[in-house]
Structure formats: C-alpha cells, structure tokens
Amino acid sequence: MPNELSHPFNELSHPITERWPAQDPQKLQLYSFPTPNGVKVSVALEEMGLDYEAHLVTLADADVKSPEFLALNPNNKIPAIIDPNGPDGQQIELFESGAILIYLAEKTGTFLSKDPKTRYETIQWLMFQMGGLGPMFGQLGFFYAFAGAKMEDPTARDRYIAEAKRLLNVLEQRLEGRDWIMGDYSIADMAIAPWLNGLAFYKALEVTGYHDLKNVPAYVERFYARPAVAKAKNIPPRPE
Structure with a gap:
C-alpha cells in the first residue's frame, strides 16, 4: 500500500x-x-x-x-x-x-521527539553509537575475530576488548529502570541494539563480560522481539 x-x-x-x-x-x-x-x-x-x-x-x-x-x-x-x-x-x-x-x-x-530537549538527547545517544559503539566494536571484531587476531602483539586486541567493556557498562547504567535508551523507543535504539547483537557474531560475548550484565542483554532481547525488527534483520536477504 x-x-x-x-x-x-x-x-x-x-x-x-x-x-x-x-x-x-x-x-x-x-x-x-x-x-x-x-x-x-x-x-x-x-x-x-x-x-x-x-x-x-x-x-x-x-x-x-x-x-x-x-x-x-x-x-x-x-x-x-x-x-x-x-x-x-x-x-x-x-x-x-x-x-x-x-x-x-x-x-x-x-x-524522534519534537520536544527540543528530548530530541537532542536522542540524537546524543545516536551519536554515541556512531562515534563510539560502532567504531570500537568494529575494531574489536577485526582484532579479536578476524585478520587482526593473528597478530602476536595483544595490544590492539586488549585495547578494544577493554573499550567494548567500558561502552557496555555505559549502556548498562543508562538502561537501569528503562526499557529503551530514551524511555520511549526511538532511532537511538535502532542504532544501538544491532551493534550489541554484533558481539555474538564476533564470538566476543564472554570476553567482553556481556553475560555478566543484566540490563543490556534484556534490552537486546526486547529489541529483537519486535515484529518489525525480526523482519528487518535480514533485509536485504543475505546470499544463500
């Protein structure tokens, strides 16, 4: 339609x-x-x-x-x-x-709220993902799960593991008493939750202490239980 x-x-x-x-x-x-x-x-x-x-x-x-x-x-x-x-x-x-x-x-x-204060706070958390969560998790994936994992020097790997843990704890605190980053579901959640889910793809849940958290795993589960998200997570479909 x-x-x-x-x-x-x-x-x-x-x-x-x-x-x-x-x-x-x-x-x-x-x-x-x-x-x-x-x-x-x-x-x-x-x-x-x-x-x-x-x-x-x-x-x-x-x-x-x-x-x-x-x-x-x-x-x-x-x-x-x-x-x-x-x-x-x-x-x-x-x-x-x-x-x-x-x-x-x-x-x-x-x-995205029309209230200016809430709007800018939502964009703030969107930028948190764009400038922090995405780049740091992406580097974690490279140095922990992909080509960079072959490096004998653990400096880069340890750096991004530590940074991923730090960012996860920022979110753990933010989600205390909230279902969603802003309380109401927003574009900030659409940006953040897929990157959290990426830790499983990198096989980095254990090393980042993901399972020791309470709020973050429940948040990701809520996100992927949404019907629109369940459909969208493979759009466009990956090749067979």
Whole structure:
C-alpha cells in the first residue's frame, strides 16, 4: 500500500540504477547489506511503515567500489538511500546510517521527539553509537575475530576488548529502570541494539563480560522481539 507521504508523480534518477535497477522508481530505494549499520535503516523503514525497495549491495569491492555505488556514496560504505519524494518533493540521496535515521524520523514524524530537549538527547545517544559503539566494536571484531587476531602483539586486541567493556557498562547504567535508551523507543535504539547483537557474531560475548550484565542483554532481547525488527534483520536477504 503506498505510504501517504509518497508523491506518485516523482521518479528516480541516478546512475546507481544502471547496476541496481528500481522496480518501482516512485519508492524509496535502499542499498544495503544486513550488517549492524545496514540493519539500522531496514529496521527504521519497517518500523515507520514506509514503502521501499531493498537492493543487496555486497561488501565486495565489485559492489561498494563500483562507479555506480560511488556515485551515491563516495565513502563506499553501506547503507545508502535515494528518496524520490524528499523535502519539498525533491529527490534526496543520503549515506551515513545516522543521517538516514534522522531523515526518516523527520520525514515520518516518528521515533524522534519534537520536544527540543528530548530530541537532542536522542540524537546524543545516536551519536554515541556512531562515534563510539560502532567504531570500537568494529575494531574489536577485526582484532579479536578476524585478520587482526593473528597478530602476536595483544595490544590492539586488549585495547578494544577493554573499550567494548567500558561502552557496555555505559549502556548498562543508562538502561537501569528503562526499557529503551530514551524511555520511549526511538532511532537511538535502532542504532544501538544491532551493534550489541554484533558481539555474538564476533564470538566476543564472554570476553567482553556481556553475560555478566543484566540490563543490556534484556534490552537486546526486547529489541529483537519486535515484529518489525525480526523482519528487518535480514533485509536485504543475505546470499544463500
């Protein structure tokens, strides 16, 4: 069903459609892969009930460094979107998952409070994920689970384990007495929870003391019990 915010006369125009054609160019287009950063945006789109098409952009250089994708995101990272029905009915192209979450929240008037104080506090926690949780957990994955784990010098590995523990404890304290980061479910949760779930993928739950926490594991469980999240966590579907 078309979303009431769509304008059916607008059509997509962008070089990326040469590699990832739009079946319905009037819909918002998502170019992504179901990593934590990608899942943030698919969760938002599902929670907000927006009509969209999802295009699988693998993490291989052939996709993310292709001329077509670089025309949309010169930083060659997923996710990115094109909304043919952006502000004032004009097409808008966005990369960086945090910017996309803010845009979608403002477009739909959902999951980001209109009260200025609450709004900026929500964005504050979104930036906590963008500047801290995501980069630090990503480095943890590299040095603990992937290529960096082969290094004999444990300095980097120990650094990111310690930083992950510190960030988890920040969240543990924040979630005391709260179901969600801001009390009400928001784009801050859509950003934070997928990265927490990534610790299991890195097989880093034990080493970061995740199971010693009370609030954080319950929070992740609540998040993934949401029907929209259960659907969005594999959008676009990973290759078989």
